[in-house]
Amino acid sequence: MHLEAGTGLVLLARRDLQRSLAETVEAPERRRGPVGRHRVVARPQAHPHEGLQPRARRPGEPVHVRERLLEDSASEASPDAIRTETGLEKWSFKTGEDPTIHNQVGFQSSPAVVDGTVYVGCRDAHVYAIDAATGHKKWDYPTSKSWVIGTPAVRDGVVYVGTSDSSRFMALDAKNGRLRFNFDAKAYVFSSAALAGDLAYVGDHNGRLYAIDIKSGKLAWEFQAPGSKADPRKILNSDGSLNQEVLYAPVFGDFEEMYIGIYKFTTIGSIMSSPVVDKGVVYFGSMDGNLYALQ
Secondary structure, three states, X not given: OOOOOOOOOEOOOOXXXXXXXXXXXXXXXXXXXXXXXXXXXXXXXXXXXOOOOOOOOOOOXXXXXXXXXXXXXXXXXXXXXXXXXXXOEEEEOOOOOOOOOOOOOOOOOOOEEEOOEEEEEEOOOEEEEEEOOOOOXXXXXXXXXXXXXXXXXXXXXXXXXXXXXXXXXXXXXXXXXXXXXXXXXXXXXXOOOEEEOOEEEEXXXXXXXXXXXXXXXXXXXXXXXXXXXXXXXXXXXXXXXXXXXXXOOXXXXXXXXXXXXXXXXXXXXXXXXXXXXXXXXXEEEOOOOEEEEEO
């Protein structure tokens, strides 16, 4: 399927990584466990792969900066700077803790290092700017108790990053952390943005890929996955936000609810992967099992 170019329409045929959504993600089946209660068995074979621009680098993969190695960890709320020639710790920076439920703590974001400053998001609901030489904090920006999962993209003195529960895509001043613009993304943003020209490209849990004008903070265009348009489980509101009551409707009242939630996100083609841009084409994956190319 080749469509008109120039506005984010599909350039390449949606390339099936599996034959169909039905084959990729089987609906949850109820099976009886050894004690007679029902369990949900969700079997998503295609799962989101985090990638970073300009090349695909998974969260947790080290970033080399001259003689230092920067690592991030989801289990310890402290990004470490380690000397590559010795493996000795140069510094560590401690972030927030959550001793009650251990939810608002740790790193999934990978750091971005620009002009001697480390920019990184944290599950403690902050974006941090840290001096790469000393490990001292330069500034932090609070994100309304919302995780920052994606890796910040930094260009021309501006930091671009998304949030989870508060559903924002933000531009922050790289020097002082002041907000430049705040784009309402409607749903969770785990994707890391790719910057090309005057646009930032970022995926969303609602099955949309946004192209955002980085000068104005306004939406230039958007792509919506077919599953998001159909919304078979009715987990989206008309404006693209998440219908929380339907999405998280209780079934078993335990940890198994998470599997049901993951399955529901596959039905709308949530875009958790991070796009890359090459020669005017944007490439990204979706939880519907397709790799897309737009121009």
